[in-house]
Amino acid sequence: MTQQLHAPTADEVEAFRETILAKLTYSIGKDPEHASDHDWFEAVALATRDRMIDQWMDRTRESYRQGKKRVYYLSLEFLIGRLLIDSLSNLGLLETARQALAGINVDFERIRLTEPDAALGNGGLGRLAACFMESMATLGIAAHGYGIRYDHGLFRQAIVDGWQHEQTETWLNFGNPWEFERPEVSYLIGFGGSVMALPAEGPGKEPRHFWHWSEGVRAIAYDTPIVGWRGASVNTLRLWRARAEADFHLERFNAGDHVGAVSEGARAESISRVLYPADSTEAGQELRLRQEYFFVAASLQDLLRRHMDQRGTLLNLPEFASIQLNDTHPAIAVAELMRLLVDVNGIAWNKAWELTVATMSYTNHTLLPEALETWSVGLMERLLPRHMQIIYLINAHHLDALRERGIHNLELLRSVSLIEESNGRRVRMGNLAFLGSHSINGVSALHTGLMRETVFTDLHSLFPNRISNKTNGITFRRWLYQSNPQLTALLVEHLGEELLDDPENMLRQLEPYAEQAQFRARFAAQRLENKQLLARIIQEQLGIEVDPSALFDVHVKRIHEYKRQLLNLLHTVALYQAIRSDPGGNWVPRVKIFAGKAAASYHTAKMIIKLTNDIARTINDDPTVRGLLKVVFLPNYNVSLAERIIPAADLSEQISTAGLEASGTSNMKFALNGALTIGTLDGANVEMSEQIGLEHMFIFGLTAQEVEARKQAGEYNAEATIFGSSRLNEALLSIRDGAFSADDPARYTALIDGLKWQDTFMVCADFEAYWHAQLEVEARWRDPNNWWRSAVLNTARTGWFSSDRTIREYAEDIWKVL
């Protein structure tokens, strides 16, 4: 890895080695003779953390002194992954650490792999939050991330006999060397109880409300420093852990209610026990609402305390604080901030509302109706009675204001109300987040446009200036420098070290090299190295041998019907059948690589995993295929596995049903690393095609408008489509008839019939277009000059997708901090 500007001096290496040894001895209590790999990892992590701390304190003091405006990023998920390489690399200590350990015969590569993967998130949304934290530190924005310190992050996926099994994830089993427990930073969070109103104290005054909650849960802060590129600045990720309130609990215990006291504690602490393993679906569980309120309430109290310490008044809150809501999960913050301002601090309602709206902003991540959170009024009244009143009052003011504007259309008023009346009364968290924010953003141009036209069309018509677009990005430090040191070295060799500081602009200078045969050969050679590394992982984990010179065709992401792993599987089966019917044909050798987790309760997604494994076994064992086609499903997709797979990909599958993927971010990671994309015009693929050029991607299929038109017309008939494609028909029939599931021939009947009768996700509709796009892929692959020319141009033209660019846009347009 070449990220360090200057080779470390012998003194620097020696000094770091001494710190590591001191940590091993005095913090971990091991002598080097008996230290395990994990002990060494912790010692290195602690030594690294020490280096961050000075900077951390300096920067924090500095930002206090300058009175900088602060950004608070509220997110129920942070999909961080490992931090060792990230921190060392950003501090410029990677080579120092390597040499320090080499000098005492400790294998750095081995010990770094013992770090658990912090998976406090499900997928793209949580990973975005992690990339944003790193970019904010890099850009020197004073920011705090706020979330929950789950005891158990996203489940570990084991594949047993082809089926997904969820195993408890235990990232904290050996402690977490990155974090600082802050027992002195804690807040008591209330639930339940009742509200008492005192009459107004005089004319023109408002009545005061007191919430007497019946259950208190303590939130305790755990801080993780997040360091920016070249140690530019260090921000804090503050995660809350729930603890039973000791006194409360002891009283009951002493009174003889031992079981009650303990179960009370267990109930309180369950709040930070597990990350909801639900992806894009409403959990619909009381515990989920408790989690949301718990972390929002602790975070808001914390940031208001910080603000009061510095400013002594809340009336200027929006000048010094911006609160970004990552999806609707923290949307209860709108009501909680109103409660804190009005009930606790005695600020008049209208003023409090003005302050709230000026402070809050909200990012929408999905248009899927089942993913837009709503909570039943009954549950809200029971768990958060004062918040329910506040929501009613916000709604009343909102609807009154509209009537004053002369808007009496009942349909419209119903649709923009905070309360849904149609199937039981429910609070719409999306509308609450929208109303309580001065800025609402989508995450790609297409998604933002659809937001304006669909979910928020009526609110948008009333508040036409609130919605803007902020296309997602990824941090290049992790997704290029750290995950692909081979490619990074090649880029630095040709473009100079400046590339590392300004990839957004410098990458473009790679374009002329796309025309040089020699450079293309080097580019292809580094890819081959990465593919060899991945082939070894596949061999070790699955016992399957794959040829590193074959086309690596990669589809890794959460398993979801809209992401259309099924479409890829149908292509796989059709290709398999084609090879079988002409085994001597001139086929392009391919390895189809899949990975991804299915939500535990998502039956169809789990069937898709089983089908992938059934297809893989059948094809990999078939001698007539002669290894021309291999299929692998790598278990337990997470950030660390993504870092290994993405740099080894030739082809990136981004084939969601158009209109349903809000942005995607793995599409950007692959393109940055030089993979060519086969994809639909969905999410950020659209902007990628504008940056990279359509001729260097394989774009196919229905557009979002065409999908919508088919649904509206109601005349789309999957059966007729299937009838028109013998390839598709045969692939479907063979799966349905048990060709891949001889042990249970009817296993896929329902799955395949679902496609025939419903095809909600347009799998059949897009099949032929996909098949032909895959033929173009093969034609390009047979023409290496053109393939690698396109690959180089993909890397050269992906600079715009840096999360630094995204964060700069948030900072300038929404937070006003740059």
Ligand SMILES: *Cc1c(COP(=O)(O)O)cnc(C)c1O
């Ligand atoms: C980037 C990333 C995602 C998001 O992938 P999409 O294909 O954009 O949905 C999900 N999980 C992990 C581990 C990632 O690194």
